[in-house]
Amino acid sequence: AQRVTQPEKLLSVFKGAPVELKCNYSYSGSPELFWYVQYSRQRLQLLLRHISRESIKGFTADLNKGETSFHLKKPFAQEEDSAMYYCALSGGAGAGGTSYGKLTFGQGTILTVHP
Amino acid sequence: GAGVSQTPSNKVTEKGKYVELRCDPISGHTALYWYRQSLGQGPEFLIYFQGTGAADDSGLPNDRFFAVRPEGSVSTLKIQRTERGDSAVYLCASSLPSGRKYNEQFFGPGTRLTVL
Structure with missing residues (x-):
């Protein structure tokens, strides 16, 4: 079974401070990990995925298979980063054993960046 | 182009009633979740659709829940004999075909269902 755990429901930091949102997962195969974000009154959207190895809006996330973690980091938080963040894992075998992108989400972390 | 749309945005119903929730995916997206x-x-x-067929309905909680996608585009999620525990936001997402690699899922705004 696949599972995603985000241990912090709430995280508050001040503008300019570093921020780290934690995510741990369990999965028997080779996972694809993602971070999704939902800003106030907007729909859920993809922030970044581990295979892209890119920085989006200053955020990065490294997949650590040894620790089964995929923490999201940003060195200097901005007020506009305040949002709900979900860590998600892609996996699931369809007919023939192909993976089709079914997402398993964590419970989410509400990030508040204070001025 | 237009994103994923869902109707209604809000639905309030009474326990025991039947409801239908609709999802319009992005044009050309054959995968729908x-x-x-x-x-x-x-x-x-x-549940996940690839085209018209449900490729995996393992997440449906019980047989009161059913979904269709008869023409491979619009999908309807149907809930019979609603219960208070069905109250939630129902999200729809669509993507390009998901085979051996993940394609980004684009989410709709959701339908907030409240069962009184």
């Missing part, structure tokens, strides 16, 4: 998000939780997978 339904998720349910209860208060304080992340979205939970319900």
Whole structure:
């Protein structure tokens, strides 16, 4: 079974401070990990995925298979980063054993960046 | 172009009633997903369509829940004999075909279902 755990429901930091949102997962195969974000009154959207190895809006996330973690980091938080963040894992075998992108989400972390 | 749309945005119904929730995916997206998000939780997978057929309905909680996608575009999630525990936001997402690699899922705004 696949599972995603985000241990912090709430995280508050001040503008300019570093921020780290934690995510741990369990999965028997080779996972694809993602971070999704939902800003106030907007729909859920993809922030970044581990295979892209890119920085989006200053955020990065490294997949650590040894620790089964995929923490999201940003060195200097901005007020506009305040949002709900979900860590998600892609996996699931369809007919023939192909993976089709079914997402398993964590419970989410509400990030508040204070001025 | 237009993103994923869902109607209605809000639905209030009484326990025991039947409801239908509609999803219009992005044009050309053959993969369509339904998720349910209860208060304080992340979205939970319900069902996945590839084209007209349900490739995986393992997330449907019981036989009161059913979904169709007869022409491979619009999908309808149907809930019979609603219960208060069905109250949640129902999210729809669509993507390009998901085979051996993940294609980004684009989410709709959701339908907030309240069962009184």
